[in-house]
Amino acid sequence: xxxxxxxxxxxxxxxxxxxxxxxxxxxxxxxxxxxxxxxxxxxxxxxxxxxxxxxxxxxxxxxxxx
Amino acid sequence: xxxxxxxxxxxxxxxxxxxxxxxxxxxxxxxxxxxxxxxxxxxxxxxxxxxxxxxxxxxxxxxxxxxxxxxxxxxxxxxxxxxxxxxxxxxxxxxxxxxxxxxxxxxxxxxxxxxxxxxxxxxxxxxxxxxxxxxxxxxxxxxxxxxxxxxxxxxxxxxxxxxxxxxxxxxxxxxxxxxxxxxxxxxxxxxxxxxxxxxxxxxxxxxxxxxxxxxxxxxxxxxxxxxxxxxxxxxxxxxxxxxxxxxxxxxxxxxxxxxxxxxxxxxxxxxxxxxxxxxxxxxxxxxxxxxxxxxxxxxxxxxxxxxxxxxxxxxxxxxxxxxxxxxxxxxxxxxxxxxxxxxxxxxxxxxxxxxxxxxxxxxxxxxxxxxxxxxxxxxxxxxxxxxxxxxxxxxxxxxxxxxxxxxxxxxxxxxxxxxxxxxxxxxxxxxxxxxxxxxxxxxxxxxxxxxxxxxxxxxxxxxxxxxxxxxxxxxxxxxxxxxxxxxxxxxxxxxxxxxxxxxxxxxxxxxxxxxxxxxxxxxxxxxxxxxxxxxxxxxxxxxxxxxxxxxxxxxxxxxxxxxxxxxxxxxxxxxxxxxxxxxxxxxxxxxxxxxxxxxxxxxxxxxxxxxxxxxxxxxxxxxxxxxxxxxxxxxxxxxxxxxxxxxxxxxxxxxxxxxxxxxxxxxxxxxxxxxxxxxxxxxxxxxxxxxxxxxxxxxxxxxxxxxx
Numbered sequence: 093x094x095x096x097x098x099x100x101x102x103x104x105x106x107x108x109x110x111x112x113x114x115x116x117x118x119x120x121x122x123x124x125x126x127x128x129x130x131x132x133x134x135x136x137x138x139x140x141x142x143x144x145x146x147x148x149x150x151x152x153x154x155x156x157x158x
Numbered sequence: 159x160x161x162x163x164x165x166x167x168x169x170x171x172x173x174x175x176x177x178x179x180x181x182x183x184x185x186x187x188x189x190x191x192x193x194x195x196x197x198x199x200x201x202x203x204x205x206x207x208x209x210x211x212x213x214x215x216x217x218x219x220x221x222x223x224x225x226x227x228x229x230x231x232x233x234x235x236x237x238x239x240x241x242x243x244x245x246x247x248x249x250x251x252x253x254x255x256x257x258x259x260x261x262x263x264x265x266x267x268x269x270x271x272x273x274x275x276x277x278x279x280x281x282x283x284x285x286x287x288x289x290x291x292x293x294x295x296x297x298x299x300x301x302x303x304x305x306x307x308x309x310x311x312x313x314x315x316x317x318x319x320x321x322x323x324x325x326x327x328x329x330x331x332x333x334x335x336x337x338x339x340x341x342x343x344x345x346x347x348x349x350x351x352x353x354x355x356x357x358x359x360x361x362x363x364x365x366x367x368x369x370x371x372x373x374x375x376x377x378x379x380x381x382x383x384x385x386x387x388x389x390x391x392x393x394x395x396x397x398x399x400x401x402x403x404x405x406x407x408x409x410x411x412x413x414x415x416x417x418x419x420x421x422x423x424x425x426x427x428x429x430x431x432x433x434x435x436x437x438x439x440x441x442x443x444x445x446x447x448x449x450x451x452x453x454x455x456x457x458x459x460x461x462x463x464x465x466x467x468x469x470x471x472x473x474x475x476x477x478x479x480x481x482x483x484x485x486x487x488x489x490x491x492x493x494x495x496x497x498x499x500x501x502x503x504x505x506x507x508x509x510x511x512x513x514x515x516x517x518x519x520x521x522x523x524x525x526x527x528x529x530x531x532x533x534x535x536x537x538x539x540x541x542x543x544x545x546x547x548x549x550x551x552x553x554x555x556x557x558x559x560x561x562x563x564x565x566x567x568x569x570x571x572x573x574x575x576x577x578x579x580x581x582x583x584x585x586x587x588x589x590x591x592x593x594x595x596x597x598x599x600x601x602x603x604x605x606x607x608x609x610x611x612x613x614x615x616x617x618x619x620x621x622x623x624x625x626x627x628x629x630x631x632x633x634x635x636x637x638x639x640x641x642x643x644x645x646x647x648x649x650x651x652x653x654x655x656x657x658x659x660x661x662x663x664x665x666x667x668x669x670x671x672x673x674x675x676x677x678x679x680x681x682x683x684x685x686x687x688x689x690x691x692x693x694x695x696x697x698x699x700x701x702x703x704x705x706x707x708x709x710x711x712x713x714x715x716x717x718x719x720x721x722x723x724x725x726x727x728x729x730x731x732x733x734x735x736x737x738x739x740x741x742x743x744x745x746x747x748x749x750x751x752x753x754x755x756x757x758x759x760x761x762x763x764x765x766x767x768x769x770x771x772x773x774x775x776x777x778x779x780x781x782x783x784x785x786x787x788x789x790x791x792x793x794x795x796x797x798x799x800x801x802x803x804x805x806x807x808x809x810x811x812x813x814x815x816x817x818x819x820x821x822x823x824x825x826x827x828x829x830x831x832x833x834x835x836x837x838x839x840x841x842x843x844x845x846x847x848x849x850x851x852x853x854x855x856x857x858x859x860x861x862x863x864x865x866x
Contacts (some may be wrong), residue, residue, distance in 0.1 A: 126397065129312045130389035133240060133380065 162309070162630055165623035166238045168525040170251045172620055174231035175518060177259060179608050181227060182514070184266075185219030186604060190597045192216055195778070196590040196745075202778035206270040209778055210704025214281040215269040220506060221279065223262045225370060228514040230258070230297070232377040233320050235521060237304055240314045240380065242628040246303025250296055257293035261286060273343045276701035276737050277358050279365050280334055284345040287335040294331065298324045305651040309628040313651065315396040319376030321651065322404045322658045326368040329662060334361035340799045341792065344698070348803060351732025352419055355740055360411035367407035370505065371473075374513055375403075378446050378470065381517050385462045391448035395441055402438035406431050408662045413484035416493065417714035418740060419729040425486075432484035439477035446470040461536040465516035468544060472508020476501065494710055494744040496586070497558025500551045507547045507600055515539070515607060522611050528618030535610045539603040546600025553592035560585060566718040574721055579747040584774050683730035686856045688805045689849070691793050691819040696849030698796070699783070699842055701739065708777070710741035711750040711853065724751035724854065731857055734805050746777060751854035758826055759833035761847045783843040788823075790816050790840070822848060 195201045195209050202208045238245055245251050264286050268274070274281040282290070301324060305317065334357055337345040349357050383390050390396055412420060412428025447470050450457060457463045479501050483492050492498055523530045530536060564582040567575035576582055689697060700706075713719050715726040727750050732738055756764075763770050766784055768777040797812040820839070826847055827839040837843065 126394040127389075129314055130383065130393040130396075132310075132312070133314055134383060134387065134389060 160629070161627050163625065163627045164244050165625050167234070167245050167248060167251065167622075168620060168624050169622045170245065170248075170255060171231055171235045171521070171525060173255050174227050174234060175522060177255070178224060178227040178231055178514060178518070179611065181219055181223030181262060182511075182604060183608065185216060185224045186597070186601045188212055188216040188219060190594065190601055193590070193594040193597050196776060197587065197594060199776045199778060205272070205782050208703065208780075210707050211270050211272055211274075213707045214274060214278075214704060215266065217279060218265050218269065218281060219262070221365070221369065222265070225374075225506075225510045225514070226258065228510070228517070229323070229369075229373040229377070230254070231521070232381065232517055233301070233373065235525075236316055236377065236380040237301065237320065239626075240310065240317055241304050241308030242310045242626065243304055243308045246300050246307065250300040250303070254293060254296045254300060257289070257296065261289050261293060264289070268343070272702035272704075274702065274704065275337065275345060275347065276704070276706065276739065277334070277347065277354075277361075278706070278742060279362050280331075280358070283343050284335070284337050284339050285342065287331070287337070291328075291331060291335075294324075294328060298328065302651060302655070309630055311631055313654070314380070315390075315393065315400060316376040316380040317651075318400050318654065319372045319379070321655055322400070322662075323368050323373040323376070325655055325658045326364060326372075326404070326408070326662050329659070330361045330364050330368065334358060338799050338802060340795050344792070346736040346799055346803060349736070350803065351735045351738050352421075352729045354736065354738040355415055355418070355732075356412065356420060356424065358738070359414040360408075363411040363414055364408060366502075366505070367410070370510055371407075372404065374510060375399075375442055377513060377517060378442075378466075381513075381520060382446055382449050382466050382470075385460070385466060385516065385520050386450055386453050386456060388449065388453060391445050391451065395445045399438050399442040399445060403435075403442065404658060404662065406435050406438060410435060410484070413489070414742065415740075416484070416486050416489040417716060418712050419727045419732065421729070429484050429486065433481045436478065436481040439480075440474065443470055443474040443477065446473075461533060461540055462516045462520045464537075464540050465512045465519065465543075468540075469509050469512035469516060472504050472512065472547070476505040476509060479504070490714070490716055491562045492558060493714075494742070495558035495561045496554040496589070496743075497562075498743065500554035500558060503554070504547065504551050507543075507550060511600075512543065515543070518607070518611060522614055523618070525621055525624075526615055526618030527621055528614060531610050531613035531617060535606050539606045539610070542599050542603030542606070546596050546598075546603060549596030549599055550593050551596070553589035553596070557586040557589035557593075560589070565722070566716075568718070568721075574718070577722070579722070580772050580774055583745065583776065682733070683728060683857070685859045686731055686733065688734045688800070688807055689852065690822055691797060691815040692822040692845050692848040693852045694796060694800070694849075695788060695790070695793065695819070696845035696847070697739075699846050700849055701737070703780070705749075706739045706741040708741075708743065708745035710744050710748045712740040713748055713750050719748070723748045725857060728857070734800075736800070736803055749850065749853055751857075753851045753853040753855040754858065757833060758829050758847050758851070759835050761850055762830060762835050762837070762843060765843055765846065780843075783846055784837065784841055786842045787838075787840050788842045788845050790819060793819055 191201065191207075192209055192212050195212075205211070234245060234251070261282075265282055268283060268286065269281060273283050275283055275287075280287075301320060305313070305321075336349075337347045339345040347354055347357075379390055379396055409431035410428055412424045413432040414428075416425050416429070418425075447467070450463070450467065453463075457467055482488050483498070483501065492501075519530060519536055561582050564576045564585060569575050711727075713723045713726045720726055731750075760771055762784070764772070765780040767779055767781070768775040793815045794812040797807055797815045801807050801812075823839045823844045826844050827837060830837055
């Protein structure tokens, strides 16, 4: 039974190592693109929009016209 | 590169949306019903509608049915678009949807009949637990499949929240549901007492964190920018928000157990991490609100944004309050009172409810290709909902404070000013009535939304498969030098999942392993003996009836607790409790020391009609316990199960257990007879009395021997 606990403790230590490495990465890494994704999600429908007869924009139009 | 044509599955989104509305209605109706039971106890009418059985139905319906389906609705809509891919497999989507609905139906068919494991927010019995695990894994499979075949390399922050949700809920559910079945509908958790409490609240708090919070934060990061038509305020902040939040959340569970018999170090650890949680939580809230910078004029016009702004505000309030409540001094005031009920409803009604409504109003017109039926009705819903939250929360904050002040008030002579617990309950009646009014307001807003959406759906037609096109991902690995961690991780969902798992395992393991291992954490008290067979059966009835929803079994080492109930609870008292029954709310008094306080006949009459013994009591009547025969066919198997779990019954005890049971039952029946109560010796009430009289008995015995 003790062996099981030893294994768990060992895996926890490995996990802590993982975490430290991760934090080190955060500190050392550069955010070379931490803006584009936030804008990109807004436009992913645009591709489809051009193909539709009734576009989300036209829906919005109808909503505001109500 | 060749552009691929594909389509998004809107049908599954629609199904989850309808399920959200349907189960929301059911869950809130049950909620209103139990709220009214505080004011009109006769609403407990039949056994299946007693508060102790309906309250778990309400919490399960609202959390796992309403919010659960809300999560899946939002995830299935946003994940496809964020990954530029259809869901991995339509059959998995179907299995996920119908499986989840079947689980909800199973919950509704078992909980009112007293089929419960007696662990708060995890009441469902073992066959359903297994079904939950399977359906949840189907969801995960479908999600990771979609992520793997995505056409957009970057994993948007929302997806990270979904992944953490999946990984952590899997872990929580499995660890907390490890139980030993004794029949198809009954099981005992393998953990006992303090350990069960730690595992349960590790689960309980993280259910709040990873079922009610992280998936909804993922939805917030997708739907608020979409509705506001502008990018999130700071994408960098959202990344920090994510990692900080999942790292801290998993450690916070013990704040539910402050001043209890949980080892002090575990309590302090919980407090520290709970307090730190305010930073990522508020970071996320500010990020959400500031997304609307320069767009506040839209909030005035757009009902979707109105709902979302209130949702984020409620999230901010609840996540400010949470860390405060985890401070010991404040917790001593709030714990076991209605303050906690108010706190969770700000989160549930405000954060989860309003964000769900905002998403529904935004999403349904889009997939049905038609404008919302009525903006006016949506605005009415908004105001009814907002007022409902206020009318719900404010009276309960007031009630919580009132009750604490009455509990802790001493006279100049040093006696409790309100020694009769009931006084501290009847005082709250006006607040309970106001709370129910708040519930009516909120629910009527919800019904208006349902109507509005049905009308919208009828006017439009569902675009089941929404055409889309995108270029596939190139296979070349552009792992050039100097690439930072964030790029690396976002391209590898499996690593991301493993990393999330690692982060949450550390939190859980560090708290749990020592408690299991260090024996000194649970001092063994020599006089604490296993329950007799009759008491064990009585205890199972106590669990079945959900007594823990109103009665705690935990005397805290606070003067006003020990004066009222007796010596504070020790960890060693609970070593045979599968499951622990410490409770989290005192609508009625604590029962940890109730044994021997009243004669058997008092309990008999009290169960028949609580107001006969305590005029003004709002406890349901349990007359059916006096009529129903105790099922003794299960005694032997229960004893054997307990032996498996380490309870030291002598070898072969299961064979004589029913003889012992009848012996004790006859004694109680005789004693009742002396007090003029005629009853058969095989009724459930006899077992319940045996159990109640046992509570706190052992610790008193240990004092008698040491004093001699």
